[in-house]
Amino acid sequence: MSEAYAPSDSDAHATADELDARDELAHRRKDFVLDGTVYLDGNSLGALPRSVPARLAEVVEREWGELRIRSWSESGWWSAPERIGDRIAPLVGAGAGQTVVGDSTSVNVFKAVVAALRIARGEDGGRDEVLVDAATFPTDGYIAESAARMTGATVRAVPAAEMADAAGPATAVALVNHVDYRTGELNDLPAATAAVHRAGGRIVWDVCHSAGALPVELDASGADFAVGCTYKYLNGGPGSPAFLYVRRELQPRFETPLPGWTSHADPFGMTPGYVPGDGASRGRVGTPDILSMLALEEALKVWDGVDIAAVRAKSLALTDFFLRRVQAYVPDGRLRPLTPLEHRRRGSQVSLLCTGDEGGGGAGPAPDAEVVMTALQARGVVGDFRRPGVLRFGFTPLYTSFADAERAAAALGEAVRTA
Numbered sequence: 380m381s382e383a384y385a386p387s388d389s390d391a392h393a394t395a396d397e398l399d400a401r402d403e404l405a406h407r408r409k410d411f412v413l414d415g416t417v418y419l420d421g422n423s424l425g426a427l428p429r430s431v432p433a434r435l436a437e438v439v440e441r442e443w444g445e446l447r448i449r450s451w452s453e454s455g456w457w458s459a460p461e462r463i464g465d466r467i468a469p470l471v472g473a474g475a476g477q478t479v480v481g482d483s484t485s486v487n488v489f490k491a492v493v494a495a496l497r498i499a500r501g502e503d504g505g506r507d508e509v510l511v512d513a514a515t516f517p518t519d520g521y522i523a524e525s526a527a528r529m530t531g532a533t534v535r536a537v538p539a540a541e542m543a544d545a546a547g548p549a550t551a552v553a554l555v556n557h558v559d560y561r562t563g564e565l566n567d568l569p570a571a572t573a574a575v576h577r578a579g580g581r582i583v584w585d586v587c588h589s590a591g592a593l594p595v596e597l598d599a600s601g602a603d604f605a606v607g608c609t610y611k612y613l614n615g616g617p618g619s620p621a622f623l624y625v626r627r628e629l630q631p632r633f634e635t636p637l638p639g640w641t642s643h644a645d646p647f648g649m650t651p652g653y654v655p656g657d658g659a660s661r662g663r664v665g666t667p668d669i670l671s672m673l674a675l676e677e678a679l680k681v682w683d684g685v686d687i688a689a690v691r692a693k694s695l696a697l698t699d700f701f702l703r704r705v706q707a708y709v710p711d712g713r714l715r716p717l718t719p720l721e722h723r724r725r726g727s728q729v730s731l732l733c734t735g736d737e738g739g740g741g742a743g744p745a746p747d748a749e750v751v752m753t754a755l756q757a758r759g760v761v762g763d764f765r766r767p768g769v770l771r772f773g774f775t776p777l778y779t780s781f782a783d784a785e786r787a788a789a790a791l792g793e794a795v796r797t798a
């Protein structure tokens with residue numbers, strides 16, 4: 380570490396050290412490959428769990444190289460999508476048998492929205508509207524639009540906070556992001572789910588930014604479908620396969636728009652007619668991407684024995700501490716938190732909007748987010764930015780320390796001054 384990040388506030392350093400000493404998750408950090416940089420981009424690509432490279436080498440050399448085709452059964456390749464889904468399930472409040480891993484989040488959004496539309500219209504043919512979170516990650520909106528076009532439905536963009544009031548007799552499906560990827564705002568999953576159900580519609584949750592970051596409680600809230608990625612807080616690796624949750628009661632009525640042969644009741648019967656399999660396996664499509672899947676399976680071992688409530692408590696403590704330290708280091712009026720300060724509305728990231736002279740303190744023009752992030756990276760702190768002017772910092776409680784948060788805030792103060 381260079382002297383550039385030397386303590387400018389020794390009390391804060393002592394506080395960070397004390398918080399780290401009391402942190403019950405601190406011991407998990409050693410399970411990840413990290414270096415001297417402060418990595419606050421785990422909400423985009425999680426860090427590499429230390430045990431993954433050896434497991435991948437074993438899969439390639441032994442299971443593929445030596446056992447070859449036998450591995451589909453002997454190494455458990457065929458059943459990997461359901462097995463790994465069940466490993467993710469407890470992290471999103473789901474009982475076994477409802478979560479299947481495969482494809483990208485984008486593809487799973489398509490499966491879930493079309494299947495939800497079919498169910499809603501099966502109950503009431505007059506429902507022709509898909510409500511989409513107005514601030515959604517773009518892929519969800521694009522896919523919902525296409526799904527609606529293919530099925531003769533229409534899409535209406537609604538702010539997530541207004542979803543409950545917007546749902547009505549025409550609502551077939553609501554598609555909502557649990558956490559806003561740009562601002563880090565946490566939406567009320569149980570309340571929106573209950574409201575959409577009262578209106579007679581179905582709800583699909585995108586939990587990309589909450590799975591592995593905070594309690595999701597899919598079963599308890601009665602959510603119909605959920606999709607999520609595994610390369611963010613679940614550390615599955617670049618492009619690791621996503622997951623699809625289909626509530627147990629809906630599984631017999633879950634008609635996938637992508638009935639690939641691996642979701643067939645008798646895939647090796649190779650029959651001409653499609654007969655869906657049972658349970659979550661209906662969410663499968665084609666041959667599973669085994670290398671990515673088994674890397675993810677190994678990566679998920681870092682969650683063994685981890686209580687998601689402890690992850691949430693640490694995430695809130697980390698983001699509170701970071702926000703306080705940013706306030707101490709960054710000149711007034713230069714950065715404004717977009718992430719809600721209220722705990723019940725905050726995900727596991729802090730988004731700061733680059734602003735100009737809002738405080739009236741002569742702080743000058745708005746710093747350019749890209750320039751600030753480049754200056755920050757030069758100081759060994761990695762976050763990212765989203766246009767226009769948003770700096771994002773992801774806090775991953777399994778490997779982010781309070782000392783990291785302190786160092787990042789100090790470096791951010793310098794980066795803003797020099798940008």
Ligand SMILES: *Cc1c(COP(=O)(O)O)cnc(C)c1O
Nearest residue numbers: 483484485516556560585587608
């Ligand atoms: C990251 C993210 C995605 C990514 O979708 P892919 O198909 O994996 O590229 C989708 N939705 C949300 C809310 C995300 O944050």
